Amino acid sequence: MSISLRFYNTLTREKTAFTPIDPQNVRMYVCGPTVYDYAHIGNARPAIVFDVLFRLLRHVYGEANVTYARNITDVDDKINARALRDHPGLPLNEAIRLVTEKTETQYHEDVALLGNLKPTVEPRATDTIAEMIEIIEKLIGNGHAYVAKGEVLFDTKSMADYGQLSKRPLDEQQAGARVAVDAHKKNPGDFVLWKLSSHNEPGWESPWGRGRPGWHIECSAMSRRYLGEVFDIHGGGLDLIFPHHENEIAQSRCAHGTDVMANVWMHNGFVQVEGRKMSKSEGNFITIYDLLHTEKFGGRQWPGEVLRLAMLMTHYREPIDFSVKRLEEAERLLAKWPTAEASGAAPCDAVVNALADDLNTVAAVQALHALAQEAHGDPDALAAFAASAAFLGVLPEKTEVDEALASAVDALVALRLEMLKAKNFAEADRIRNELSDKGIQLKDGKDAATGERVTTWEVKR
Numbered sequence: 001m002s003i004s005l006r007f008y009n010t011l012t013r014e015k016t017a018f019t020p021i022d023p024q025n026v027r028m029y030v031c032g033p034t035v036y037d038y039a040h041i042g043n044a045r046p047a048i049v050f051d052v053l054f055r056l057l058r059h060v061y062g063e064a065n066v067t068y069a070r071n072i073t074d075v076d077d078k079i080n081a082r083a084l085r086d087h088p089g090l091p092l093n094e095a096i097r098l099v100t101e102k103t104e105t106q107y108h109e110d111v112a113l114l115g116n117l118k119p120t121v122e123p124r125a126t127d128t129i130a131e132m133i134e135i136i137e138k139l140i141g142n143g144h145a146y147v148a149k150g151e152v153l154f155d156t157k158s159m160a161d162y163g164q165l166s167k168r169p170l171d172e173q174q175a176g177a178r179v180a181v182d183a184h185k186k187n188p189g190d191f192v193l194w195k196l197s198s199h200n201e202p203g204w205e206s207p208w209g210r211g212r213p214g215w216h217i218e219c220s221a222m223s224r225r226y227l228g229e230v231f232d233i234h235g236g237g238l239d240l241i242f243p244h245h246e247n248e249i250a251q252s253r254c255a256h257g258t259d260v261m262a263n264v265w266m267h268n269g270f271v272q273v274e275g276r277k278m279s280k281s282e283g284n285f286i287t288i289y290d291l292l293h294t295e296k297f298g299g300r301q302w303p304g305e306v307l308r309l310a311m312l313m314t315h316y317r318e319p320i321d322f323s324v325k326r327l328e329e330a331e332r333l334l335a336k337w338p339t340a341e342a343s344g345a346a347p348c349d350a351v352v353n354a355l356a357d358d359l360n361t362v363a364a365v366q367a368l369h370a371l372a373q374e375a376h377g378d379p380d381a382l383a384a385f386a387a388s389a390a391f392l393g394v395l396p397e398k399t400e401v402d403e404a405l406a407s408a409v410d411a412l413v414a415l416r417l418e419m420l421k422a423k424n425f426a427e428a429d430r431i432r433n434e435l436s437d438k439g440i441q442l443k444d445g446k447d448a449a450t451g452e453r454v455t456t457w458e459v460k461r
Contacts, residue, residue, distance in 0.1 A: 003059075003060050003352060003353070003356050004017060004356065005017070005018040005056070005060065005356050006018060006356065006357055006358055007233075007264055007266060007358050007359070008266065008317060008358050009263075009264045009265060009266070010165060010241065010265040010266065010267050011164065011165055011260075011264070011265045013167075015358055018232075018264065020061070020232050021230065021231070021232055021263065023061055023065065024061075024065050025065060025067065026057050026061050026065055026066045026067070026232055027066075027067045027069075027227040027228065027231035027232050027233070028050070028053065028054065028057065028066070028067070028068050028069070028227075028231070028232060028233040028234075028235065029069045029070075029071075029219070029222075029223040029226075029227055029231060029233070029234050029235070029262070030046060030050045030068070030069070030070045030119075030234075030235040030236060031046070031070075031071065031219060031235075031236040031237075031240055031244070031245075032070040032071045032072050032073070032122070033072065033073065033103075033104075033107050034073040034074075034076050034078060034079065035072060035073065035074055035079065035099070035100045035103035035104045035107065036076065036078045036079040036081075036082040036099060036100075036103060037078075037082065037103060038103065038106055038107075038110075038287040038288070038289050039106075039107050039110055039111075039287060039288050039289075040278065040285060040286060040287050040288070041271055041273070041278070041286050041287070041288060041291065041307075041322055042237070042270070042271045042278060043107075043288070044110075044111070044114060044271075044288050044307065044311065045237070045268050045269075045271050045311055045316075045320065046235065046236055046237050046268050047070075047111045047114065047116055048114060048115075048116065048308055048311045048312065048393075049235070049268045049311075049316040049359065050068075050070070050235045050266075051111075051115075051116040051117055051393065052312070052355065052359060052361060052392065052393070053233070053235070053266070053359060054066065054068045054117060054119070055117065055391060055392075055393070056352070056355045056356070056359070059347070059352065059391070060356075066120070067120045067121065067226070067227060068119040068120045068121075069119060069120065069121045069122070069123060069222065069223065069226045069227055070119040070122055071122065071123050071124070071125065071218070071219060071222045072104055072122060072123070072124045072125065073125050073215075073218060074096075074100045074104070074124050074125050074126050075125050075126050075202060075212055075213065075218075076215070079096055079099060079100060080092065080096065080201060080202065082099050083095035083096040083098070083099045086098075086099060087099070092200055092201065092202065093202060096202060106289060110287075110288035110289055110292065111288075113288075113292055113304035114288065114304045114307055114308050114393075115304060115305060115308045115393035115394065116393065117393075121226050123222040123225065123226060125213070125218040125222065128218065128221045128222050128225055129204045129213065131221035131222075131224065131225050132193075132194075132213045132217045132218065132220075132221040133194075133204075133206050133207070134221075135217060135220055135221055135224070135251060135252075135255045136152055136193045136194055136206075136217065137207065138255040138256075139154065139193065139251065139254055139255050140152065142254065142255075143155070143158055144158045144159065144250075144254040144255075145193055146186065147208060148184040148185070148186075149182075149184040150195070150196040150208065150209060150211075151184070151192055151193075151194065151195050151196065151208075152192070152193040152194040152195075152208055153185060153186075153190040153191065153192055153193060154190055154191050154192075154193055154247065154250060154251060154254075155186055155187070155190055156187050156189040156190050156191070156250065157186070157187050158254070159250050159253075159254055162189075162246075162250055163246065164249070165241055165242070165245055165246045165249055165265060166241050166242035166246050168242060191214060191216060191243065191247050192214035193213070193214050193216075193217050193251070194206060194208055194211050194212070194213055194214065194217070195211050195212060195214060196208075196209050196210065196211040197210055197211045197212050215244065216243070216244055216247035216248050216251060217251055219244070219248050220248050220251045220252045220255070220261075223248075223252070223261075223262075224252065224256075229252070229256040229258055229261075230256075230258050230260060230261065230262070230263070231261075231262050231263075232262065232263055232264060233262060233263070233264045233265075233266060234248075234261065234262035234264070234265050234266070235265075235266045235267070235268075236267060236268075237267060237268055237270075238267045238268065238269055238270055239270070240267070241267060245265065248261060249261045266316075267317070268316045268317065269314075269316065269317050269318050269319040269320065270319045270320070271319070271320045271322050272319065272320070272321055272322065273286055273321075273322050273323070274321070274322070274323050274324075275321055275323075286322075288307070291307055292304060292307070297324065297327075298324035298327065298328075302327055302331075303331075303441075305334060305393075305394050305395070306327055306330050306331045306334060307327070307330075308393060308394055309330040309333065309334060309365070309394050310322070310326045310327050310329070310330040312361040312362075312364070312365055312392065312394070313326070313329070313330060313361070313362060313365055314361075314362065315358075315359075315360060315361065315362050316359050316361065317358075333365075333369065334394070336369070336372065337368075337369070337372040337385070337389070337395065338372060338375050338376060338382060338385065340375070340382055340383075340385060340386035340389070340395065341386060342386045342387050342389075342390035342395075343383055343386065343387070344387075345383040345384055345386070345387040346384075346387055347384070347387045347388040347390075347391035347392075348367065348371055348384045348385075348387075348388045350364075350367035350370075350371075351364045351367045351368055351371075351388040351391065351392065352391075354366075354367055361392075364392060365392075367388075368385070368388050368389060368392065368394075371384060371385040371388060372385050372389075409435065409440055409457055412431050412434070412435060413435075413442065413455050413457055415431060416428050416431040416432060416442075416455065417453065417455060419431065420453065435457070439459055440457050440458075440459060441457065441458055441459075442455055442456075442457050443455065443456050443457065443458070
């Protein structure tokens with residue numbers, strides 16, 4: 001079956017057919033986390049959305065022909081502040097390393113539990129400093145950047161069509177959240193490419209002195225290094241359109257003399273919590289870790305596949321009101337689906353075609369649910385359902401468990417059932433908690449014939 005992909009392009013404000021630059025080398029870049037704090041559910045959305053797109057591109061063009069780069073921003077003033085707060089007695093560079101390593105590790109654990117594949121490459125900003133300096137030198141050399149008071153700034157008025165992505169006139173532009181409006185700028189909208197570092201700030205040697213990069217130049221350098229000067233798709237959250245993505249485009253195009261940086265720009269919608277904007281001051285700041293491992297939201301822990309499905313039940317360009325009700329709805333839907341193991345069958349056409357139409361995950365989930373209803377008693381439909389669910393990342397293949405572990409778990413499950421019969425609920429709960437701590441999830445039910453309690457178990461992802 002020939003699959004035609006159509007995506008909404010923020011740059012053109014149109015949904016058009018997707019044609020890769022090279023079908024043997026399809027390239028996508030997505031802005032990843034700034035690793036100063038645990039990732040929140042707003043960060044979870046682009047991780048899930050563009051994982052689905054990655055899966056779709058691999059399905060259409062072949063796994064070996066798709067490169068997905070998602071960066072790690074590990075140099076940033078927020079990281080410096082967190083390092084000073086959490087490790088005041090340590091040298092700053094050592095404190096920064098502790099913060100970024102811990103936070104990056106947790107991010108990887110979190111997104112894996114949400115069913116995401118690993119990107120093809122995951123560059124770190126601090127590994128790409130030389131490329132940033134090279135691009136900045138080009139921008140100065142061709143008149144698109146200037147040095148003022150120790151900073152290197154991009155001259156926004158040097159680019160005739162600056163602002164195409166956000167569609168905001170230059171005279172309405174502001175400098176952006178991470179760039180102060182200072183008197184040494186030629187124009188209020190000019191933004192920092194390089195800034196000097198004090199003795200107690202991280203820094204690298206450059207032609208302009210010891211300093212560190214501005215926010216936007218990092219992604220221009222990392223995307224060029226791994227994907228080239230022009231690539232197929234650039235993704236991220238709606239909040240990044242301006243200033244971040246607008247300024248990425250400006251830097252990259254002016255440095256390389258290209259008409260575009262990426263052919264297609266895709267942005268996911270905002271996430272709010274229980275009808276309100278998420279913020280720490282509102283008391284509704286929820287991390288992925290909170291949802292998976294604590295009882296902070298709804299008084300319980302939530303499985304990763306429930307969180308993922310809850311996100312996929314809304315089109316990626318629409319806003320999401322993340323709520324306990326939404327999670328419960330996703331959990332009820334999952335409970336109606338058969339337990340199955342993917343066995344190499346192809347995902348069904350209805351699911352693939354839905355995703356091919358601008359990642360319509362709502363239609364894909366509906367098609368998957370229809371297939372689940374057919375799967376009861378139909379081995380072929382069950383195989384197609386399992387393949388399609390695994391393709392969406394909501395029903396992964398069953399984890400293999402060695403016999404010794406299985407025997408030990410079975411023995412503890414049997415002992416717990418005896419404790420329940422003896423009304424020793426404290427001991428029964430202790431066994432459940434012990435197994436949960438080891439990654440084993442119990443599911444209680446009743447035998448259809450006898451009505452007696454039965455317990456099954458599975459390895460949590």
